[in-house]
Amino acid sequence: MRDNQDSAQTSREVLAITGKGGVGKTTFTAILAKILAADGVNLLAVDADPPVSLTYALGAQPTKTVGDMRSRLIEDPAEKRKFNERHTRDVVRDEVLIELDGMSLLVLGRAEGPGCYCGLNQLLKFGIESLTEQYEITLIDCEAGIEQINRHVIDSISKLIMISDATMKGLQTAAYLKDIASKHGVMGPYETGLVINRAGEGVEALVQKACEMGMDVLGVIPPDENVAAYDRVGRPTIELPDDSPSVVAVREILKGLRRAR
Template structure:
């Protein structure tokens, strides 16, 4: 199954610990203000983005998988209903600004294969109904590697200012290009928590040496740290905070 209507699929990935969830949440804030139909998918099993947005899921794909592998009675009751209808019930609609689907995790032993299969169905069955589908992957781009995301239009790879972070991104980029099955993909490198012009110059130089181009840098922003520490939704960040201003300019440059 593939999306039957035109709609951009935007994926955010990168190494762990560089503020990927915070940047994804800021993207949600900006894109939801731009108008258009926006689907947000929290594809990280620990549902970090959902929490960063100040939401609690009504249900997750992991919860659904638990019912399928549970008792025969539960399994029969669940499987009688169309999968798309069940996925719709899991989603949260945020005041008409965007819809949110949360992956979650299954408590069953083993890998996330079953949960990823259902996530793939959710993406493919819903993405055509939205102008933009924003997917926040777990650390790395595991869902891309497992072909959970069947097609990517724009891939944001997030890193910090370290050279090792940039080296990690080259591997993630190569995986994404290979998994996109020959379809064009725009890879955008974002550098987070930049503290000075010297740091920005250094990281751009490292990227160029690895045949990558940095589309933009997001400055260190104390407001984000304070919001995360207090558990306040990043959607409530003021529009004039340095990180929001920088990210808004970056997204505008690529017409997003």
């Protein structure tokens, strides 16, 4: 386990990965996490999609989630008292964080149930945000769509990475997300970038189109038979070989992101 308690990072980055359902958000996030962990980056991965696909893609199990903790707090006054006595960040870290090889994982899980959780949500949000301050890079695999941006689930995003499939419809969705992000960012407009996934022949025209639509194209990921084959049998994406086409492409995208910093 890494000691993140006393090593607040100065150049922290929070990258949120978004896009419509099935475009490859989780695949991209897991591959990026794999590369960053191998590089020795002090990394927090946040699985913010209720089906917890990122958790499995990282080879982990959702043994502890923020949603479960919240239910416990609501149902059990003794837990609530314990919570009130400590810094929210410390409670989230001690009770929910899952330590993996080379990174920490925070699973949001489901956030549903009776009653109004607004106050508690705010507390948890604060806990999560102060937790990200202790990591050099936080990657958030968002649920599809714009809800989490609209609801300000995590506000302190430094870059919103939109994933699109290789279709005009995908690009239009990305342009829409970019527009929402530029209007809803609490700390000013989020920086945004676009990744076109599963892009084969003819991708140049799409890249050109995306540029014309005002998007910053971070890179293109080719169709990768290994990704599909691993998913078919439930093998974690993080175990993909380093020379798999998608891993090579994401490494190039990361190089570009680092140059832009």
